[in-house]
Amino acid sequence: MTAFAAVDVIRAKRDGAALSDEQIRWVVDAYTRGDVAEEQMAALAMAVFLRGMDARETATWTGAMIDSGSRLSLDVDRPTVDKHSTGGVGDKITLPLAPLVAACGAAVPQLSGRGLGHTGGTLDKLESIPGWRAALSVDEIVRQLNDVGAVVCAATEGLAPADRKLYALRDVTGTVESIPLIASSIMSKKIAEGSAGLVLDVKTGSGAFMKSVEEASELARTLVEIGTAHGVATTALLTDMNTPLGAAVGNAVEVAEAVEVLQGGGPADVVELTVALAREMLALAGLPVDPAEVLASGEAYETWCRMIAAQGGDPSAPLPRPAHVSVVEAPSDGYLSVVDAYAVGVAAWRLGAGRARKEDPVQHAAGVLCLAKPGERVAKGQPLLELHTNTPDAVPAAREALTDAIGIADSPPEKRDLILDRIT
Template sequence: MQAVELIRKKRDGGVLSTEEIDWFIAGYTRGEIPDYQVASWLMAVCWRGMDARETRDLTLAMVHSGAQLRINEVVAPVIDKHSTGGVGDKVTLAVAPLAAACGISVGKMSGRGLGHTGGTIDKLESIQGFRSELTSDEFVRVLESEGLVLAGQSAELAPADGKMYALRNVTGTVESIPLIAASIMSKKLAIGCSHLLLDVKFGGGAFMKTVERARELAQTMVDIGRLAGMHTVAALTSMEQPLGRAVGNALEMAEAIAILRGEGPEDVSELCYHEVAELLLMTGVVSTQEVAQERVREAVRNGAGVAKLAAVIAAQGGDPRQIEEPELLPRAPYRAILNAPRDGYISAIDAEAIGLASMHLGAGRFKKGDPIDHSTGLVLQAKVGDHLRSGEPLVEVHARDHAEAEALFAALLACYQWSDDSVTTGPLIHEIIHP
């Protein structure tokens, strides 16, 4: 076989065989197929798509490109929670330790930021000394000792996806349902959790702009999970505006800690608590929604969620004091307040543009290998439905200097729409898809 033949075949709308997909992914993993050919193939997939069989084969080829942990044979039940990403989405940072504090083992392998959305690992690496790159043995050891592990993509597990994930981010090939589904599910299957809760975002700040596309992606992943024997449930959740108030790595880390303490913004807090309750029900730890919700509330009240996060941070080489005292997290040297330009209700916020603005501050990557400034970002002082008077705080900008902050003001103002009449927002959770 030749890589260019498979590029042409997919470009022209052909269907790739199992053997062709296996050969292509194995060749890329071994370094025999260069990035530029894989980038071309990814664009062809974005354009032409893949059918259900091709998507399943791509997922399994990525799984088989490296080791498989099968941690459900070591700790059972063991769950994972994954979000498809959005602006201000720090849900995993709160859900994983809170679920572990409620008695469920959580084996989490996360990625870095894609496009305008932040990555869980980038946020965790705001913490001094935190090590996300774990060997398979270290992954299992931390999971067994803490009941929770928060790892990045390793060279051992689904290495083909690790290489392809970084390439997609800088080649305009992120927004493809087969590629997203295969990327997410290959990591989950390589780890071998028994249960998986997917948070599939839709709206302006998500990769899936419509609920119909989000439903298609969610159903694709639920089907892959079912065929692989992993109990998979998907929640469709709204990303029409940034989630919570913080956008940026250390800022979102601090907000996740606030959620664990019961002090976070109402929207993202309620979503986190709901997802932990869903995991308790999925795994049979509790039998009713009421009991699940009370279990979550108690873990927030008694500080068990924060304690669990601090413990796993320490186990992975990080400084737990930055969890106990989030004011010790990286802080940008310059802060500026952008004020409301008029009286009125905020009727809409362009979440994707907010995400791009945070990238310009250094909180994200425009090309492969770009460094991240963990201290920079934005803190929204008001959300959709809030009423402000002209001159009241709208956004707090955390930047490296005065010029960098001021340069963003016009772009940030363009992110907001205003109304003279009151505005209501819809529910964050739109639908739950069960296997």
């Protein structure tokens, strides 16, 4: 590989030039090996943040991060398809979706992460289940995909090590929001997982990282372009994240709600998004199956039980319950017009459901239950939110986060669509 001077690569991007494929591959490889210093990559990340990257640069950057590690070789006898969400509040969709799509005949290798800040992590939620374990070897992943059809676990160490290193650097240098860097971070890990198809749930609104529809659309298009450039059939749905998904925000409470969906109940919005994403995944997998029928049949719940048991969990065990519950009441009569997703996510985090640093523990029983949805008529004093925690001292800070989270109006708000767009 041709060697370059790091400062020349930095200057080129600082001045608005498009980096060559050779420059990109060299700088990502050299940074991963430690030959490009942290301060130099920080400067390059800021240059990318300010100047951007075109589609070719972003695809090459993604490929270089994939090539920094290994790729999973998924020797399974079903078509493989994966899903990724850009993160939201109450977003437990992976939990019912993976077993549902598996019950329809696909293999779903869902390598997931942990929560940080106001957005929850799938692994934290599943660890509410007694005995369940997140860390699996590649052999265990492949065996479970063949036996059950779905696995939700932590990413293996060898996948895209450049991304792990760069992500930590971006977090402390104010360059997280760069769309090329976000997109390449997501797609390097997903492509390295080895699935033939990928469906993206790109969220927009107060509880999402992309606040505006325009930003979210740009990110979705960039993600789809990268997937296509790397030979992965990719589709994206743009979905609303101004209001929490479902009623439950936290860990154990979200698992309980996911089980309700798998058993034929659950909130309408969670069911709607689960089925919509399942249809997209099955289309990419070439399986002409109606996921709504499979969900109603109970087969997806049976697959859930097998998936949890395969990873050491007891699907019938009671989930953790909070030691303390506090209620937020409606301040007046009227129609509930707003339940702000970001504020609810911060409240759940302060109650112990999330973490401020990656090494922090979480309370599996902590979280928020939303007892009403926008559009419903409420009466003054009616319970609107339940705050769950094992540490009552955390309640005042959670209530403070919710100061402007609830809106009451004289007339019902305009109904918002959950699915805003489809991008291919």
